[in-house]
Every structure is written in C-alpha cells, then in structure tokens.
Amino acid sequence: MSNAVWRLARKPPAGWPVAEDFRWRHEIIPEPGPDQMLTRTIYLSLDPYQWGRRRSGAEQPGDICHGRTVSQVVRSRLKSYVDGDVVFNTNGWQAYGLTGANVDFFGYMSPRKIDPQLAPISTAIGILGMLGLTAYAGLVVQCEPKPGDTIVVSAASGGVGQVVCQLGRIYGCRVVAIAGSNEKLEYLKTIGVDAVVSHRSAGFSEELRYACPDGCDIYFENVGGAVFDAVLPLLNDQSRIALCGLISQYGNVDGQDPRSRWRAVGSAVFERNRVSVHDLFVGNFVADYQDRFLEEMGAYVRAGEVQYLEDKRHGLENTPEVFAQMLCGENFGKTLMVVSEDPTLADAEGRQIAL
Ligand SMILES: NC(=O)c1ccc[n+]([C@@H]2O[C@H](COP(=O)([O-])OP(=O)(O)OC[C@H]3O[C@@H](n4cnc5c(N)ncnc54)[C@H](OP(=O)(O)O)[C@@H]3O)[C@@H](O)[C@H]2O)c1
Numbered sequence: 001m002s003n004a005v006w007r008l009a010r011k012p013p014a015g016w017p018v019a020e021d022f023r024w025r026h027e028i029i030p031e032p033g034p035d036q037m038l039t040r041t042i043y044l045s046l047d048p049y050q051w052g053r054r055r056s057g058a059e060q061p062g063d064i065c066h067g068r069t070v071s072q073v074v075r076s077r078l079k080s081y082v083d084g085d086v087v088f089n090t091n092g093w094q095a096y097g098l099t100g101a102n103v104d105f106f107g108y109m110s111p112r113k114i115d116p117q118l119a120p121i122s123t124a125i126g127i128l129g130m131l132g133l134t135a136y137a138g139l140v141v142q143c144e145p146k147p148g149d150t151i152v153v154s155a156a157s158g159g160v161g162q163v164v165c166q167l168g169r170i171y172g173c174r175v176v177a178i179a180g181s182n183e184k185l186e187y188l189k190t191i192g193v194d195a196v197v198s199h200r201s202a203g204f205s206e207e208l209r210y211a212c213p214d215g216c217d218i219y220f221e222n223v224g225g226a227v228f229d230a231v232l233p234l235l236n237d238q239s240r241i242a243l244c245g246l247i248s249q250y251g252n253v254d255g256q257d258p259r260s261r262w263r264a265v266g267s268a269v270f271e272r273n274r275v276s277v278h279d280l281f282v283g284n285f286v287a288d289y290q291d292r293f294l295e296e297m298g299a300y301v302r303a304g305e306v307q308y309l310e311d312k313r314h315g316l317e318n319t320p321e322v323f324a325q326m327l328c329g330e331n332f333g334k335t336l337m338v339v340s341e342d343p344t345l346a347d348a349e350g351r352q353i354a355l
Contacts, residue, residue, distance in 0.1 A: 002026040003029045003094060003095050004094065004317070005025045005094040006025075006092075006316070006319055006320065007023045007025060007062055007063060008021065008061050008063050008065055009021055009022055011054070011057055011061060012051075012054050012055050015251030015252065017051065017323055019321075021054070021320070022065065024317065029096045030096070030097075030098050032075055032098055032100070033098075033100075034077055035100050036077055036078065036103065037076040037077060037081050037098070037099050038074045038076075038096060039071035039073050039087060039089060039098075040072050040074050040095065040096055040340055041069045041071050041095055041097065041339040042071055042339060042342050043069060043070040043121070043122045043339065043342070044067050044068075044092075044093060044316070044336060045068040045334075046067065046322060046336065047068070047131075047335075048245060048250060049245075050067060051250055055250075064093065065092055065319075067091070067092045067093050068090055068109060068125045068129065069088075069090060069091040070088060070114065070125055071086070071087055071089055071091055072343060073087060074096070077100070078100050085113055086114045086343075087111055087114060088111060088112050088114055088124045088125065088129065089105070090106065090109050090111075093319050094316075095339060099111050106283070107283065108282070108287075116344040118302070119301055120344070122310060122312075123301065126159060126334040126336070127163055127297065127306065127334075128294060128297060128301065131160050131334060132163050133290060134160050134244060134282040135160050135161075135167060135220075136163070136285075136289070136293045136297065137242075137280060137284075137293075138164070138220055138242030138244050139151070139164050139167050139171075139242060140171070141289060142280060143241075143242050143278065144240070145168060146173075146217075147172030149218055150173065150174045150212055150214055150216050150217050150218070151173045151174070151175050151217065151219075152176045152208075152216045152220070152231055152234070153165050153168070153175065153177050154223040154231075155178070155179070155247060156177035156179050156184075156196075157177070157179045157185075157187055157309070158331065158334070159333070160222060160245075161177070161220070162309060162333065163297075163308075165192075165193050166191055166192065166300075166306045166307070167306075169191075174195075174214075175192075175193040175194050176194065176195045176196075176197065176208070176212055176216075177197070178197050178198075178199050179199070180198060180199060181198070181200070181329075183332065185197075187332075190307075191307050195211035195212075196211075199226065199227050205230040208234065209233075209234060215234050215235065215236040215239075216234040216239060217239050218240050218241070218242075219235065221243050221245070223247055223248050224245075224246030224248050224249050224258060224262050225246070225248035225249060228265065233269070235269055235273050235275050238273070240275070240278065241278065243262070246262055247327070250327065263277070308334070309333030309334065310336060311326075311333040311334060311336070312336055312337075312338050313338065314338045315338075319337055322335065
C-alpha cells in the first residue's frame with residue numbers, strides 16, 4: 001500500500017489554480033518515530049488562505065500542500081493518543097501523515113483529540129473548528145453586535161459566512177446576506193436571515209440599499225471588490241467592520257496588497273462615519289477564545305439552533321479541481337474532501353461502524 005500525496009509543483013504564476021501547479025505522487029507511507037503517530041486522513045479542509053500561501057511562496061515547490069484535516073490514528077507512539085483515536089491535525093493534501101515530535105504545524109493549529117459523541121467529526125474543520133471561530137471572533141468579539149443592529153455578510157452561504165449569519169440572528173440582529181446564486185439565497189432564507197441579495201444581479205447596489213433601510217451597523221467582509229463598493233455608502237456612523245477576507249482579490253496579478261487597497265478605497269467613509277475596522281486573523285483568538293467558543297457553539301449545534309451546510313467532495317485525486325472551484329464560487333457550503341471512510345458514520349444498513 002502507498003501514500004497518495006499532492007505536492008506543490010511550482011510557485012503559481014497565474015491568478016487562479018491550474019493543474020500544472022500541483023504534482024500527484026504515490027509515496028511510501030512514513031513510519032512514526034518516537035513521540036510521533038501515523039494518521040489516516042478522513043476529511044481535508046479546502047480554504048482560500050491555502051492559495052495565498054502558495055502564491056506568496058510560504059509553501060515551497062516540492063512541499064506537501066498544506067491543509068487542516070480530521071484523521072484517525074493508525075499507529076501511535078505518542079503517550080496521549082491510542083490507535084483508533086480521531087484527531088484534528090494538519091496532514092495536508094495526502095492520505096497518511098505523521099503528527100508529533102519534529103512535525104511542523106501552524107502555531108495555532110495544534111493537534112487535538114476529537115470526541116465523536118459530541119458532534120460529527122467533520123465539524124472539527126468547519127463550524128467547530130477554525131471557520132466557526134473566525135465567524136465568532138469577527139462578529140461577537142470584534143464587532144460586539146447589539147440587538148437591532150443591521151449586519152451585512154458577504155460570501156454568506158460559505159463556510160464562515162453561514163456561521164456569521166446565524167450568530168447574528170441569535171444575537172438579535174437583522175441579517176442581510178449576500179451570495180451569488182439563487183440556490184445559495186434560498187438556503188440562506190432557511191437559516192433565518194432577514195434579507196438576501198445576489199451580487200450577480202444587475203441591480204445589486206440598489207437591491208442592497210433596499211435591503212438595508214436603516215443602513216449597515218456591522219459589515220462582515222469576506223469578499224472585497226464590487227461587493228465592498230456597494231456596502232460602503234450604507235455604513236452608519238460608528239459602524240464596525242470585521243475585515244475577514246477579500247476573496248475577489250486572491251487571483252490578482254498586479255502585486256498590490258489587497259488589504260491596503262481596500263483601506264484606501266474606504267478611508268474617506270471610515271473617517272467621516274467613524275467606522276471601526278478590525279483586521280481579523282483567527283490565529284490571534286485561539287489561545288483566549290477557543291474554549292469559550294467551542295462551549296457556546298457546541299451547545300448551539302447540539303440544540304439544532306445553528307445549521308451547518310457542508311459541500312463534501314470525494315476522492316483525494318480531485319482536490320486541485322475542487323480547490324479551484326471553491327475559489328471561484330462553485331462550492332455550496334463549507335468545502336471539504338472526503339479522503340477515506342469516516343468510521344463514525346453508520347453503514348448502509350444503519351449500523352454504527354466501530355471505531
Ligand atoms: N481572517 C481569517 O483568519 C480567516 C479565516 C478563515 C477564512 N477567512 C476568509 O473568509 C472568507 C470566506 O472563506 P470560506 O472558507 O468561508 O470560503 P467560502 O465562503 O466557503 O467560499 C468562497 C466563496 O466566496 C465567494 N466569492 C468568490 N469570489 C467572489 C467574488 N468575486 N465576488 C463575490 N463573492 C465571491 C463565493 O460565494 P458566492 O457564490 O456567494 O459568490 C464562494 O463560494 C475568505 O475571504 C477567507 O480568506 C479568513
């Protein structure tokens with residue numbers, strides 16, 4: 001048996017991912033050394049920031065493509081894990097990976113054990129993971145929503161956006177959701193947003209203004225570009241923005257920093273209307289907020305107060321294609337690859353598969 005692996009083939013020269021950026025390999029499954037464990041990837045998270053790492057050179061040609069994963073321990077030489085445990089880790093775009101001593105992970109993406117009794121294990125790379133924490137940190141911690149506030153959310157049906165929308169509803173706000181397709185807008189209505197607007201509509205700016213008769217108190221920015229241009233005139237005095245991401249700019253090839261340009265576009269309105277702009281980086285919130293977040297969000301998920309739509313795609317070999325689709329809006333919900341069988345799901349006869 002061999003390990004299937006995607007490695008970065010080159011520093012991507014173009015705006016969006018193409019097949020030539022990645023190399024598919026079959027390699028020897030590594031043996032865990034002392035204080036290491038071998039895990040089998042079950043779910044792989046595909047996220048926009050992975051493209052930023054590749055384009056910036058933070059990920060080098062030849063490196064295994066980075067990605068957060070939910071995995072199962074195959075062989076543990078770590079005292080705190082036993083074979084069969086389900087864990088959150090960062091195996092990346094490969095079927096098997098090592099975790100533990102001398103294996104790099106982002107400082108804030110520490111491996112941890114997952115309790116399959118608490119929630120479906122895939123949520124550890126979604127609503128009960130960094131994406132949920134991003135939504136919570138930006139909306140609840142940075143923007144401090146008050147009942148009656150109008151919140152505008154861009155990329156609202158995506159991994160982060162759908163959580164922001166539902167937190168906004170729980171905190172008593174009026175939620176205006178922006179997304180691309182009718183299918184996404186219909187879904188957003190089912191999770192309780194107050195108004196939906198398509199950024200693909202010819203009358204987008206007018207429709208957004210109509211959806212925000214009292215202006216916008218909080219803007220959760222995932223997109224930038226034309227969507228930001230339409231939100232800008234609606235910002236109320238002392239409104240707040242969580243600057244989470246600018247996905248419309250991630251394919252730019254002009255070499256400019258999208259955040260600096262975004263700030264330049266908004267600066268006159270920010271000053272005139274005393275707008276607080278909060279740069280959001282989820283890694284800054286893990287130490288102080290992750291436990292509180294997991295407790296609060298875990299309770300919402302178990303009580304069914306917060307729904308979570310996942311866009312599960314199958315086959316590690318299809319990862320680059322799905323990654324490019326996600327960046328261009330062809331995902332519907334949180335995008336993740338199903339790399340191998342989830343042992344916590346019931347089989348076709350409804351029997352629970354033993355861990
Ligand atoms: N700051 C942090 O620490 C942090 C952490 C996690 C994520 N993020 C950011 O959060 C944002 C959302 O990430 P996610 O993982 O939840 O992705 P996602 O929303 O699940 O997927 C991306 C979505 O962006 C929308 N989009 C793409 N290009 C667009 C364009 N030109 N104009 C308008 N919308 C466009 C598409 O939705 P539509 O079809 O609706 O257009 C697409 O489905 C990204 O900007 C990401 O970088 C930041």
